[in-house]
Amino acid sequence: MAEAGREIAALIEQVARLPGLGPRSARRLVLFLLKRRGQTMLPLAQALERVARGARDCAVCGNISGAEVCDICTDPRRATGEICVVADVADLWALERGGTFRGRYHVLGGLLSALDAVGPEELRLPALAARVADDGITEVILALDATVDGQTTAHYIAEALEGTGARVTSLAQGVPIGGELDYLDDGTITAALRARRALD
Amino acid sequence: MAEAGREIAALIEQVARLPGLGPRSARRLVLFLLKRRGQTMLPLAQALERVARGARDCAVCGNISGAEVCDICTDPRRATGEICVVADVADLWALERGGTFRGRYHVLGGLLSALDAVGPEELRLPALAARVADDGITEVILALDATVDGQTTAHYIAEALEGTGARVTSLAQGVPIGGELDYLDDGTITAALRARRALD
Incomplete structure (x- = not known):
């Protein structure tokens, strides 16, 4: 295990530094992957590498893209x-x-x-x-x-x-859909009141 | 983005299926990686692939290992x-x-x-x-x-x-280190009481 053990430990450290993960969840995640090396871990590694190599920032809008100019910027229907x-x-x-x-x-x-x-x-x-x-x-x-x-x-x-x-x-400011007035902060209520509109 | 967009969406789906992650955290995670394609995403992909290809189950004990027999099984000091x-x-x-x-x-x-x-x-x-x-x-x-x-x-x-x-x-059953009796379940207290030992 010497080599693999060190590499697994290094991988766990890398994963633990990702947002929303910590040492404990990183260990769980890596172990989950280690048990599915062929069907989950390798495809994930390859998808990550493909995207990491293929993605770039759109030269026009800054969106993440696979080409010099992104899909949205080149879409004639937009x-x-x-x-x-x-x-x-x-x-x-x-x-x-x-x-x-x-x-x-x-x-x-x-x-x-x-x-x-x-x-x-x-x-x-x-x-x-x-x-x-x-x-x-x-x-x-x-x-x-x-x-x-x-x-x-x-x-x-x-x-x-x-x-x-x-x-x-x-963007309009106001009460979010599904929002209950009782739980809204004063700023939102004030903004929604100021921007009130006639029912049509 | 057509190609990259589809690949990014597929990657997010793959990540969302991992334990402890969902669609929302997967999106956040992939976006975090997309912004650090060279310094974080690619090394992570390569570490995952290396471990996925190198790891195997130890033929003796079933531990995850980089060789036919794991580090612990071959360690003469154990x-x-x-x-x-x-x-x-x-x-x-x-x-x-x-x-x-x-x-x-x-x-x-x-x-x-x-x-x-x-x-x-x-x-x-x-x-x-x-x-x-x-x-x-x-x-x-x-x-x-x-x-x-x-x-x-x-x-x-x-x-x-x-x-x-x-x-x-x-393994012994009893009060965990740092455990407060008040918060322990009855089963643990009963087990700890049955297995009580003289102070030395």
């Missing part, structure tokens, strides 16, 4: 005039799961943050301004977190795009 | 006369982390279970009897779960080894 700005690929995935938005995206790669010293040059903000100026964008939808950093970034973008002719909008 | 019987490699790892036991192991690969229809032939029980008969084993320590299946298996082994001359012992 509206070219609307860009939805998200902080992260995870947010893009969340919106795609929703399936309502049929425009294109722009992934910033984070949010402006005074605390974490993230300035505009750390994010894909210049690229956004260039896209809006060059590609005839009519609407930029900001789908950013309803946090201080998210709102700071939203204001920064709105200012940066002033005078480009593109309309800058933001 | 007592040859004592075998500790465990249900699973996870239990062997737990005992090795303890670091007290310096004999060898026998991994059953499960426990007898009427409910799950696991009989002696599904486990490495015949191999255990053969080892005890052939290798001059003086003590067989049963380190099995304190559950119905664990105790059924323990009794089965004790009977099967009757007449071989090997002493069959079992």
Whole structure:
């Protein structure tokens, strides 16, 4: 076992450093895989390697892609005039799961943050301004977190795009579907009340 | 993204089927890896593949090993006369982390279970009897779960080894280190009381 023992221990350490896992769950996970070396562990290793080698950041929007330009950016059925700005690929995935938005995206790669010293040059903000100026964008939808950093970034973008002719909008704030008023924070209730609308 | 998108979706599905993970944590995990393709994802894929290809079950004890016979079975510093019987490699790892036991192991690969229809032939029980008969084993320590299946298996082994001359012992039952009496179940308290011993 000498060699395998060391390699297994190193693998457990690698797995334990992944988000949501610790030494205990990493041991359980690796042992689970070790018992299914042929049917689970090897295919997983190969899928990971294939994706690790094949994936890259889309040159246009920053989405994770298998080509120079991603699927969404090259899809002719998607509206070219609307860009939805998200902080992260995870947010893009969340919106795609929703399936309502049929425009294109722009992934910033984070949010402006005074605390974490993230300035505009750390994010894909210049690229956004260039896209809006060059590609005839009519609407930029900001789908950013309803946090201080998210709102700071939203204001920064709105200012940066002033005078480009593109309309800058933001996701509505209000009561989430299935949300019970009793459990909502005051900020959400206030925002939902301010943005109240007539029943149609 | 067409190709990569499908491959990423397939990878997330594979990861979501692992123990302790679900669709949500799998997505988070894969995205974490996708952002660290070179420094985390590829090394992890390669470590998984190396271990998947290199590991095998020790022909003597059933431990997971990188060779025909495992490290523990070939270690000359470990007592040859004592075998500790465990249900699973996870239990062997737990005992090795303890670091007290310096004999060898026998991994059953499960426990007898009427409910799950696991009989002696599904486990490495015949191999255990053969080892005890052939290798001059003086003590067989049963380190099995304190559950119905664990105790059924323990009794089965004790009977099967009757007449071989090997002493069959079992882990002590009692109050766990750090355990508070107030929180212990009645069974443990009763067992600890029955097995009480003089302070030395």
